[in-house]
Amino acid sequence: MSGTRYVYAIQAGSRFKVGWSSDPERRRRDLQTGQPETLVIAAVWPDPDATKIERLMHSILDPYRVRGEWFECPIETVIATWGRVQDARATKRGWAAWQERAVELGLAPIPAGDWRYP
Numbered sequence: 001m002s003g004t005r006y007v008y009a010i011q012a013g014s015r016f017k018v019g020w021s022s023d024p025e026r027r028r029r030d031l032q033t034g035q036p037e038t039l040v041i042a043a044v045w046p047d048p049d050a051t052k053i054e055r056l057m058h059s060i061l062d063p064y065r066v067r068g069e070w071f072e073c074p075i076e077t078v079i080a081t082w083g084r085v086q087d088a089r090a091t092k093r094g095w096a097a098w099q100e101r102a103v104e105l106g107l108a109p110i111p112a113g114d115w116r117y118p
Helices: 024-032 050-060 075-090 092-104
Strands: 006-012 015-021 040-046 065-067 070-072
Touching: 006 024, 006 050, 006 075, 015 024, 015 050, 015 075, 024 040, 040 075, 050 075, 050 092
Parallel strands: none
Antiparallel strands: 006 015, 006 040, 015 070, 065 070
């Protein structure tokens, strides 16, 4: 998985860590140390702007935040959040709103482009 960046959701019971990594499985193993619950990768999406997308997802998921990058919500909510980001990328109006949110978060604007993946 090296070279490509991924946004991931790692599950521990009813909680999810939403983050990014070039190797989500290695990240899961690193996080497993000291965790009483078994961690599993619940979702992974390739994204060249993974760090920015992660922050946008954190912003949307904020009502479910437990601590740091951990959220307590159904996996469907995490997946729907990913979908909202991708839908916004597909429309000019939606993308403009996401660009404004990125600036509010102190991020450089995310370039528009072809966001389809193999």
